[in-house]
Amino acid sequence: MAFLKHNGRTICYRLLGDSAKPMLLMAHPLGMTQGVWDDMLSTLLGKFRVLTWDLPGHGASSAWPEDSSQITPEDLAQEALALTAVAGAESFxxxxxxxxxxxxxxxxxxxxxxxISTTLTNTGAVIGTPEAWSSRSASVMKFGLNTMAVDIVPRWFGPAACDQQPALVEGWRVVMGRGDKRSYALLCEMLGQCDFREKLQNHRAPLVLVGGTDDVATPPEALQALAQFSGAAAPVILARVGHVPSVECPEKLNQILFENLA
Incomplete structure (x- = not known):
C-alpha cells in the first residue's frame, strides 16, 4: 500500500506492475475496499499496470473532511486523476x-x-431513488455501519457465490462495519442526486457494460438503460452473479476485460 495527500485527505492506493504496460485504474463499490480486485490481479498484471484505491472513509483512506458537507462525482474523479498523475499516466x-x-x-x-477504454459494471445512469438514499444516509448516521451492514451486505452477492463461499457475507460485513459512517452517508446522499442520463451522449471513450442476473441493487435493466443513454453496446449480463463480479466470478470478468481491451 501507498498513501497520497490530496486536498487535506490521505488516500490509500496500490500501484502494481510494470510501468511500461498500459494503466488500468479500478474503482470499488460503496461499503467495500480496493480488496474487491484482489482475485483478478495476478492475471491482470500480465497485461496491465494496475492502480486501485480506497474511497473516502473506506479501507485505509481517511474520512471526508468535517468542514465539507457534500461529496460530488467530480470530487471522486479528481481523486482518481490525482492518483494517475502520481503514476505518470496521461491516459488509462x-x-x-x-x-x-x-x-x-x-x-x-x-x-x-x-x-483508453471504460468498463462499467453493476451501475446505472440513475441508481435507486433520492428518497431511498436519503433514508439510508440517515439510518447509517443513527445506527452506524456495523449495524447497517447486517442488512446491506447480503444484497451484494448472488446465491451461487454465497453457497460456494459460506463466510463471504460475514467477512464483508466486518469490512463495511469498519468504515467511516459520515463518509458513507455523504456518498449515499451523492448517489441520490446522481443522474447521468443526459451527460453521456458525446463521449469518445470505448464503453463496455457488465451486469449480473442476480443483482438486486443495479439489475440488468439498469445496465440496459445505461447502454441506451451512452450509446454503448448491449451489456454483458453474467448468469448467477450478483452485484460484485470481481468477487463472485473474477475469471469471467478478467476474460471480458481481455476480450474488449485487446
Whole structure:
C-alpha cells in the first residue's frame, strides 16, 4: 500500500506492475475496499499496470473532511486523476463497479480524452431513488455501519457465490462495519442526486457494460438503460452473479476485460 495527500485527505492506493504496460485504474463499490480486485490481479498484471484505491472513509483512506458537507462525482474523479498523475499516466483504461461505475461515468462525461477504454459494471445512469438514499444516509448516521451492514451486505452477492463461499457475507460485513459512517452517508446522499442520463451522449471513450442476473441493487435493466443513454453496446449480463463480479466470478470478468481491451 501507498498513501497520497490530496486536498487535506490521505488516500490509500496500490500501484502494481510494470510501468511500461498500459494503466488500468479500478474503482470499488460503496461499503467495500480496493480488496474487491484482489482475485483478478495476478492475471491482470500480465497485461496491465494496475492502480486501485480506497474511497473516502473506506479501507485505509481517511474520512471526508468535517468542514465539507457534500461529496460530488467530480470530487471522486479528481481523486482518481490525482492518483494517475502520481503514476505518470496521461491516459488509462478504467473499470468501476457500482459507485465505482458512477466515478467512471463522471470521467466519461468530463474527461473522456484521458480514457483508453471504460468498463462499467453493476451501475446505472440513475441508481435507486433520492428518497431511498436519503433514508439510508440517515439510518447509517443513527445506527452506524456495523449495524447497517447486517442488512446491506447480503444484497451484494448472488446465491451461487454465497453457497460456494459460506463466510463471504460475514467477512464483508466486518469490512463495511469498519468504515467511516459520515463518509458513507455523504456518498449515499451523492448517489441520490446522481443522474447521468443526459451527460453521456458525446463521449469518445470505448464503453463496455457488465451486469449480473442476480443483482438486486443495479439489475440488468439498469445496465440496459445505461447502454441506451451512452450509446454503448448491449451489456454483458453474467448468469448467477450478483452485484460484485470481481468477487463472485473474477475469471469471467478478467476474460471480458481481455476480450474488449485487446
Amino acid at each position: 483504461h478504467f473499470i468501476g463497479t457500482s459507485i465505482g461505475g458512477v466515478i467512471g461515468q463522471q470521467l466519461v462525461s468530463q474527461h473522456s480524452d484521458r480514457l
